[in-house]
Amino acid sequence: MVGKSDKDSNSGGGDKAEMVEMFLKIGLEEKTAKNTIANNKVTANLLAVIQEAEVTDGCDRTVGNLLYTVATKFPANALVHRPILLKYIVSSKIKTPAQLEAAFAFLAAIAGENLKANEFEDACGVGVEVSAEDINLAVNEVFEEKKSMILEQRYRTNVGELFGHIRKKQPWADPKIVKQLVDAKLVELLGARTAADDEKPIKKKKEKPVKDKVSAEETPPLKPSDEEVNPYTIFPSPEENLKVHTEIYFSDGRVLRPCNSKEILDKHLKTTGGKVWTRFPPEPNGYLHIGHAKAMFVDFGLAKERGGSCYLRYDDTNPEAEKKEYINHIEEIVGWMGWEPFKITYTSDYFQELYELAVELIRRGHAYVDHQTPEEIKEYREKKMNSPWRDRPIEESLRLFDEMKRGMIEEGKATLRMKQDMQSDNFNMYDLIAYRIKASFTPHPHAGDKWCIYPSYDYAHCIVDSLENITHSLCTLEFETRRASYYWLLDALGLYLPYVWEYSRLNLTNTVMSKRKLNRLVTDKWVDGWDDPRLMTLAGLRRRGVTPTAINAFVRGIGITRSDSSLIRLDRLEYHIREELNKTAARAMVLLNPLKVVITNLEAGSVMDLDAKKWPDADDASSMYKVPFSKVVYIERSDFRMKDSKDYYGLAPGKSVLLRYAFPIKCTEVILGDDKESVLEIRAEYDPSKKTKPKGVLHWVAESTPGVDPLKVEVRLFDKLFLSENPAELDDWLGDLNPQSRIVIPDAYAVSALQNAAVGDKFQFERLGYFVVDQDSTSEKIIFNRTVTLRDSYSKGGK
Numbered sequence: 001m002v003g004k005s006d007k008d009s010n011s012g013g014g015d016k017a018e019m020v021e022m023f024l025k026i027g028l029e030e031k032t033a034k035n036t037i038a039n040n041k042v043t044a045n046l047l048a049v050i051q052e053a054e055v056t057d058g059c060d061r062t063v064g065n066l067l068y069t070v071a072t073k074f075p076a077n078a079l080v081h082r083p084i085l086l087k088y089i090v091s092s093k094i095k096t097p098a099q100l101e102a103a104f105a106f107l108a109a110i111a112g113e114n115l116k117a118n119e120f121e122d123a124c125g126v127g128v129e130v131s132a133e134d135i136n137l138a139v140n141e142v143f144e145e146k147k148s149m150i151l152e153q154r155y156r157t158n159v160g161e162l163f164g165h166i167r168k169k170q171p172w173a174d175p176k177i178v179k180q181l182v183d184a185k186l187v188e189l190l191g192a193r194t195a196a197d198d199e200k201p202i203k204k205k206k207e208k209p210v211k212d213k214v215s216a217e218e219t220p221p222l223k224p225s226d227e228e229v230n231p232y233t234i235f236p237s238p239e240e241n242l243k244v245h246t247e248i249y250f251s252d253g254r255v256l257r258p259c260n261s262k263e264i265l266d267k268h269l270k271t272t273g274g275k276v277w278t279r280f281p282p283e284p285n286g287y288l289h290i291g292h293a294k295a296m297f298v299d300f301g302l303a304k305e306r307g308g309s310c311y312l313r314y315d316d317t318n319p320e321a322e323k324k325e326y327i328n329h330i331e332e333i334v335g336w337m338g339w340e341p342f343k344i345t346y347t348s349d350y351f352q353e354l355y356e357l358a359v360e361l362i363r364r365g366h367a368y369v370d371h372q373t374p375e376e377i378k379e380y381r382e383k384k385m386n387s388p389w390r391d392r393p394i395e396e397s398l399r400l401f402d403e404m405k406r407g408m409i410e411e412g413k414a415t416l417r418m419k420q421d422m423q424s425d426n427f428n429m430y431d432l433i434a435y436r437i438k439a440s441f442t443p444h445p446h447a448g449d450k451w452c453i454y455p456s457y458d459y460a461h462c463i464v465d466s467l468e469n470i471t472h473s474l475c476t477l478e479f480e481t482r483r484a485s486y487y488w489l490l491d492a493l494g495l496y497l498p499y500v501w502e503y504s505r506l507n508l509t510n511t512v513m514s515k516r517k518l519n520r521l522v523t524d525k526w527v528d529g530w531d532d533p534r535l536m537t538l539a540g541l542r543r544r545g546v547t548p549t550a551i552n553a554f555v556r557g558i559g560i561t562r563s564d565s566s567l568i569r570l571d572r573l574e575y576h577i578r579e580e581l582n583k584t585a586a587r588a589m590v591l592l593n594p595l596k597v598v599i600t601n602l603e604a605g606s607v608m609d610l611d612a613k614k615w616p617d618a619d620d621a622s623s624m625y626k627v628p629f630s631k632v633v634y635i636e637r638s639d640f641r642m643k644d645s646k647d648y649y650g651l652a653p654g655k656s657v658l659l660r661y662a663f664p665i666k667c668t669e670v671i672l673g674d675d676k677e678s679v680l681e682i683r684a685e686y687d688p689s690k691k692t693k694p695k696g697v698l699h700w701v702a703e704s705t706p707g708v709d710p711l712k713v714e715v716r717l718f719d720k721l722f723l724s725e726n727p728a729e730l731d732d733w734l735g736d737l738n739p740q741s742r743i744v745i746p747d748a749y750a751v752s753a754l755q756n757a758a759v760g761d762k763f764q765f766e767r768l769g770y771f772v773v774d775q776d777s778t779s780e781k782i783i784f785n786r787t788v789t790l791r792d793s794y795s796k797g798g799k
Helices: 016-025 030-037 039-052 062-075 076-090 097-110 117-124 132-145 147-156 159-169 173-191 262-272 288-303 324-336 347-363 374-382 392-404 456-469 477-493 515-523 537-544 548-560 570-584 752-756
Strands: 003-006 257-258 279-280 307-315 343-346 367-370 415-418 433-437 454-455 472-476 499-503 587-588 596-597 607-613 624-629 632-636 658-659 664-672 679-686 700-702 713-717 742-750 762-765 769-773 780-787
Touching: 003 030, 003 587, 016 030, 016 039, 030 039, 030 762, 039 062, 039 076, 039 257, 039 700, 062 076, 062 097, 076 097, 097 117, 132 147, 132 159, 132 173, 132 700, 147 173, 159 515, 257 477, 279 343, 279 472, 288 307, 288 472, 288 537, 288 548, 307 324, 307 347, 307 537, 324 537, 343 624, 347 367, 347 392, 347 454, 347 456, 347 477, 367 664, 374 596, 392 433, 456 477, 472 477, 477 499, 515 762, 537 780, 548 570, 570 780, 624 632, 624 700, 624 752, 713 752, 742 752, 762 780
Parallel strands: 279 307, 307 343, 472 499, 587 762, 596 679, 713 780
Antiparallel strands: 003 257, 367 415, 415 433, 433 454, 596 632, 607 624, 632 700, 658 664, 664 679, 713 742, 762 769, 769 780
16 A cells, blocks of 8 residues: 555544553553653554554553564564564564564565565464473573683673573573573572672773884775765665655554555556666756755765666746756756766646646645635644634635636735644644745746746655656755655655655855855855855856865765764865865966075076976876076065074075975075065075085976066965854854955966966966966966865864
């Protein structure tokens, strides 16, 4: 069946005292009974179990305790077999916790498949009677095996461990008899308990093990976990989708356990060929950010790993917020991230089917037209009160919904609401809105002006998942509470149920991720558009020079988990960016704040072309570029000091440094400005023999033609957009913007080899960081964006 609903006739708003009384009748302790009442889920489960077991008038305590275990631990994927298990318990064919655990394991393994009684009974030890003599023999064997340990530890011996060994020998032994024999055997072996046996043992300090000095080459690498090798192993295969997906507890005591029938699943598998079908469903109301990169990795990645297909589906149910610009961007950025959709669809492609299913939902008594205002709906939800129009006749709702569709009712005067459970403990079951009216047939970017009513996310999302035969509907954890509504609606319409799984969302430090806040930053011009390199939008990251390979490696490293949505430090993303760019970005030399150095012992007009390395570990001609060395060179101003010190490796009066790829130079004179402090120019001599071996190595740029400045470029230094790690939690989050998040260096000097750099080309500027050519570059001036600095704190322990 598509859904199974259990209802306890005595529990609909029933008196708590009566339920406690019923729980006491089956032998529960009073404290346990009262604690159970405090948990609605366990209460509903236990009432259903008592009803199914037909013990509403009470039962033996042993049976009752087993029933309580069934109510709290029964495998959700095998609920169809629960009544059978209860018959075995009530008839005392299954009478020990060990047998019950074995039953759970057996039923969880077969799930919704047919139960073969003989195999089930063999697995659970039904009919197996273990004599006291056999139990005693097993106890004696274990005590003989563990005798030295027991004599050493005496009454501090872990009795549970002894029980475990006995259970391996006699799994169906009566635990009461086992306990009696173990207690007697301990007294027989150890004698009476002494005062020393009751003293707390003195903890010995652990000696620190001596570390062997083993080289990195000799240390065996840690074997990665299965999930690290393949993060998609956690997801079940499509043919397993017969299990109960969730349990929906209603305020009247009913429990809905939605699951696919074999007929529905077979039809689905025939359509998909048994392959994994997923979907990436962004709403086209803004640019995608790095959180969407994780969603793509999960949705597209799972389909690719399993040889399946992934839809790119635009969740376009709100025409006022959606733009063609966003639709085009999403398709383009998905391709840039390396993913290829199986098919591009729109929720609006299904507007007709969604409307027809809404009509069917009304006909089945599961939806109604409501006239409450948004304020009234909010108030009634807070008070858990039904709408006054909730029980209007079905025919009346059908007529009004048709009038809504034809534009005969004003916007805000009516909605279609699902008839769920206004008294539920889950607020996402409070009669969610299925359809709203949009006045004057608001034009839709994809569907045009055909419709004036639009489905909500809560109504459309699950239905389109079903219509597209999605096998795995994957979303972030904030949607977990919507799982009940998702399955309730599909069950109410008798549709195929996808497998739903939620994972933790990606949150980074020093940024905001909500589209509302991102939109505010863009529209109020706090940043320069959706692709501002300071934003964590994928367009911004691309413009900053981050590669999709680095982003996907970062997401893979975080993993697909259901852990809490804690903040991930930006350092961790930067680590993966550096790892990628270190392999792919050619080296070059650029000076942000150049200081002139005149080589006094080099002939005027003399220019030497020297070899510099694009790649540090290569020596062939193709890995080199030419740099001119002439009478006038420039170094970074921060690499010169008037006063030298032992820990300083830059240039100072009378001191030598090595110009990378060139010669050692020695400062012989400093030209100061009128204030006698500002350094205008340095005079130096170079060592053509290279016999001088200074410790400091500096990057530099020279005039390629005498009297002509080196190549001038603009360099934009980007930093964290916000000062706080979590600006989203601040009331004045805009006040936390980092005023130093973008610094522009208009006249940096670069080696001439960069004069032909094209937009998107990536470089490592030696000693400065990684940079990319920006789209604002012109034929007159090249502009470089800093992607990330060379400093790496994450690999040194940052998280």
